Amino acid sequence: MSEKYVSLRNLTLSYGKTVAVPNLNLDVVEGELIALLGPSGCGKTTTMRAIAGLLTPTSGTIVIDGRDVTRVAANKRGIGLVFQSYALFPHLSAFENVAFGLRLQKMPETEIRQRTEAGIATVGLAGFEKRKPAEMSGGQQQRLALARSLVMEPKVLLLDEPLSNLDARLRLEMRTELQRVQKKTGVTMVFVTHDQSEALALADRIVLMKDGKIEQLGTPHQLYAEPATAFAAEFMGFENIFRVQGENLVSDFGQLPLGFKATSPMLAWRPSGVQVGQGPLSGRVSASSFAGGHREYVIDTALGQIKADAPIETLEVPLGENIAFDLPKSNARQLSA
Amino acid sequence: MFSNTREGLALALPAAIFALLLFILPVGILLSEAFQSDAGWTLSGYTDFFSKPLNQTVFLRTLKLGVLVAGTAAVIGYAAAFSISNLSPVARGRVFGLVILPLMISPVARTYAWIVILGRTGIVNDALVGLGLADTPIRLLFTETAVFLGLLQLFMPLMIISLLSAMENIPRDVIPAARVLGANWFQVFFRVILPLTKEGLVVGGTLVFTGALTAYITPAILGGSKVLMLETLLYQQVNVSNDFVSASVIAMILIIMSFTANLLLKRIATARK
Amino acid sequence: MKNLTSWAIIGLTLIFLIGPFIIIIFAGASAGESLAFPPDGLSLRWYLKVFTIESFRQSFVLSMGLAIFGTLAALLLGIPAAYALNRYELPGAETIRTVVASPIIVPGIIVGLALLRYMVIPLDVTVTVALFMAHTALVLPYAVRVVSSSLNNLRSDMEEAAVLLGCTRLQAFTKVVLPNIRGGVLAAFILGFVTSFNQVPVSLFLSGPGVRTLPIDMLAYMEITYDPSVAALSALLAFMSLAIVFIAERLLGFSRYV
Structure with missing residues (x-):
């Protein structure tokens, strides 16, 4: 198994004069499911299109399975891409959609039939061969798009926001489906998403991107528990992020004393990491809502608003009243700038 | 979006070069003809043209008929489009089909019918004489009225189509909403419906106006040499008088008007996006 | 009420x-x-007489030929242009668009005159060729417009998908794009055909001995006599146009494209 199955070296990508991705370096391990995560405009889709060959790099190289494919045309790269819109061919049946690429390879008809049917079965669409894409549900279209790419036995399968067009229930179903297919075929998958929960749930590793650069790279657990920067922390649900200045926490609004000695320039707490009901600090409740297992408070403080989740057993504090709280050291995540 | 510029140009340029060589170039030369004289560049072609009373009459008549036809089409077309837009979807589709049907029929055929209607032995004259309203058939053909009717019939569908598409875009509930807020039908029309369909009126008006301006068949058949319009005048200048300077001037007038109208339509289309 | x-x-x-x-x-x-x-x-005597008038028969054939081949030529030029304008980033795309659309802005009579004066006469081009060129140019804007609107409705990632499955750009066009804009192309053909067939002003100056389009021939015939044959012919032509449009509407909902 190659540690550098897909290797991006000093890759610079641009649209006209605007540089979308400057000097990117990334290695993808063979057989892994890796997520490119980030807000829109972070360069994740651009990077994916470059791997597919739909975008020619301004400089740098792309190596796949030991072969430099930087100048290889998209139709000769052997890469699969499942589009966000699925991009199914509306004039062809499900069967012909999947057989499309095989037919181009001038394969014998029996083999085309065999592989197409197997591909359709892999994604659980057996029996739907004659349907046109328009006659299928969103989830089925998604599976069909997946099958169409998989039958080509691509070296790498790219997926662009694979779950974004599905409703909540189907999204869960497709998540498991994608993992199952990946385990079964062993294909290396790179998928692009702006949804951190999707990346956390699916990926073996996550590449968090910002402004065309890698902000942090690690396993879902690493990113979730140990975000390195304010940007990563915010993306991973740390809603309370403040600067440290000597003995104080500082925001644009004001400051509060910090109860311990900090060694990093910034500190962050999840709402669940804020201790409510007791503590040296206090603020006024400006919003409070019931959320099942806990109660979500928004507390007005000298630092601005602090979001805090209180266990449901703690006494409810009415709107406008003062509430005691603490930002404990144990729950604080240390961040570099 | 592909970034291979050379490939894109190779696909687009044949059409562009074709239009350029066979269209823009010859028309450009024709337009330049009015500015040339033995002594060099001149505007005398234009001053001469507009100093002739006949040309003035034809120019003004063309404008007048254009405005009249567009205005009448707007009033009648508005009533018709509004009535059509209130029909059930099925009926609306059928009526719409009937409205655009004439557009597919040769203008020669459509104009020829007016000879049957307005001729000396046509329906109208038969009726007038038969009812004793006239002693002898009156001349209806080769009058401005005949040209006006012909043009109106020819271009009215364009007005109705534009208005219908504007009316389809009126949000469903604004009319009941205005009623509930206390507006009477008169107020509903002038304060809600009319402002919301203004664009369609301008689009339709422009299409009809330029259509009428640049029509040839209708003035040729129904106006003849008695009721010349710019296009028929141009034909006459070339075929009868061999006067290419005047032809060039008329061409320029027509193109400027048509071009302005198209700019206006384009602006409306982009504003809508 | x-x-x-x-x-x-x-x-x-x-x-x-x-x-x-x-x-x-x-x-x-x-x-x-x-x-x-x-x-x-x-x-039905006038309806039957129409078919015996030799000049009508000749001009009908000419008009048919112009409408069919002129429109085909316009599509041949127009489809690639519409595709390029839709899918490529072109320098001067706006200029190309305006140039290709220009025949719709310039009144036909002027085009006919200009072609007669600066092509037919000085270059010794036959009237038939000039007519063919003029009708092609006339239909070109419609071809580009209708095909463009079909292409607009077709997402370009479909072509990218085809390319990633192994198609060349040309294969992606013929195997994926063309089958999906077939309706638009057919609609453009019909619209172009009807426009060209009914066209008068462009052909007005472009006629020679024995070379006249049908509508021009009808106008000429009317100058001689007002007998009912022109009415009969007009009715026949109208029926022909309507039949074409009716079939097109049934087949592909033509009115969407007008």
């Missing part, structure tokens, strides 16, 4: 728009010698 007014307005408008066409049908079916409505008795 309101309904009644609506229908009255619609009815009167339709009579004004369609009535003349009905009159033509009957005027052509006259048994008498002169053009009249109501006709002096009914017969």
Whole structure:
């Protein structure tokens, strides 16, 4: 198994004069499911299109399975891409959609039939061969798009926001489906998403991107528990992020004393990491809502608003009243700038 | 979006070069003809043209008929489009089909019918004489009225189509909403419906106006040499008088008007996006 | 009550728009010698006579040829142009668009005159060739516009998908794009055909001995006599156009593209 199955070296990508991705370096391990995560405009889709060959790099190289494919045309790269819109061919049946690429390879008809049917079965669409894409549900279209790419036995399968067009229930179903297919075929998958929960749930590793650069790279657990920067922390649900200045926490609004000695320039707490009901600090409740297992408070403080989740057993504090709280050291995540 | 510029140009340029060589170039030369004289560049072609009373009459008549036809089409077309837009979807589709049907029929055929209607032995004259309203058939053909009717019939569908598409875009509930807020039908029309369909009126008006301006068949058949319009005048200048300077001037007038109208339509289309 | 007014307005408008066409049908079916409505008795003699008039037959063939081949040529030029304008980032795309659309802005009579004066006469081009060129140019804007709007509705990632499955750019076009814009292309063809066939002003100056399009020939015939044959021919042509449009509407919902 190659540690550098897909290797991006000093890759610079641009649209006209605007540089979308400057000097990117990334290695993808063979057989892994890796997520490119980030807000829109972070360069994740651009990077994916470059791997597919739909975008020619301004400089740098792309190596796949030991072969430099930087100048290889998209139709000769052997890469699969499942589009966000699925991009199914509306004039062809499900069967012909999947057989499309095989037919181009001038394969014998029996083999085309065999592989197409197997591909359709892999994604659980057996029996739907004659349907046109328009006659299928969103989830089925998604599976069909997946099958169409998989039958080509691509070296790498790219997926662009694979779950974004599905409703909540189907999204869960497709998540498991994608993992199952990946385990079964062993294909290396790179998928692009702006949804951190999707990346956390699916990926073996996550590449968090910002402004065309890698902000942090690690396993879902690493990113979730140990975000390195304010940007990563915010993306991973740390809603309370403040600067440290000597003995104080500082925001644009004001400051509060910090109860311990900090060694990093910034500190962050999840709402669940804020201790409510007791503590040296206090603020006024400006919003409070019931959320099942806990109660979500928004507390007005000298630092601005602090979001805090209180266990449901703690006494409810009415709107406008003062509430005691603490930002404990144990729950604080240390961040570099 | 592909970034291979050379490939894109190779696909687009044949059409562009074709239009350029066979269209823009010859028309450009024709337009330049009015500015040339033995002594060099001149505007005398234009001053001469507009100093002739006949040309003035034809120019003004063309404008007048254009405005009249567009205005009448707007009033009648508005009533018709509004009535059509209130029909059930099925009926609306059928009526719409009937409205655009004439557009597919040769203008020669459509104009020829007016000879049957307005001729000396046509329906109208038969009726007038038969009812004793006239002693002898009156001349209806080769009058401005005949040209006006012909043009109106020819271009009215364009007005109705534009208005219908504007009316389809009126949000469903604004009319009941205005009623509930206390507006009477008169107020509903002038304060809600009319402002919301203004664009369609301008689009339709422009299409009809330029259509009428640049029509040839209708003035040729129904106006003849008695009721010349710019296009028929141009034909006459070339075929009868061999006067290419005047032809060039008329061409320029027509193109400027048509071009302005198209700019206006384009602006409306982009504003809508 | 309101309904009644609506229908009255619609009815009167339709009579004004369609009535003349009905009159033509009957005027052509006259048994008498002169053009009249109501006709002096009914017969099909003028409808039949149309087919025996040699110049009509010749000009019909010419008009048909111009409409078919002119439109085909316009599509041949227009489809690649529409595709390029839609899918490529082109320098001067706006200029190309304007140039290709220009034939719709310039009144036909001017085009005909310009071609006669600066192509037919100085370059010794035959009138038929000039007519063909003029009709092609005339239909080009429609071809580009209708095909463009079909392409607009077709997401470009479909072509990218085809390329990633191994297609060349050309294969992606023929295997994926073309089958999906077939309706638009057919609609463009019909629209172009009808426009070209009914076109008068462009062909006005572009006629020579024995070379006249059908509408021009009809205009010339009318200058000699007002017998019902032109009415009959008009009715026949109208039926032909309507039949084409009707079939097209049935097949692909043509009115979407107009």
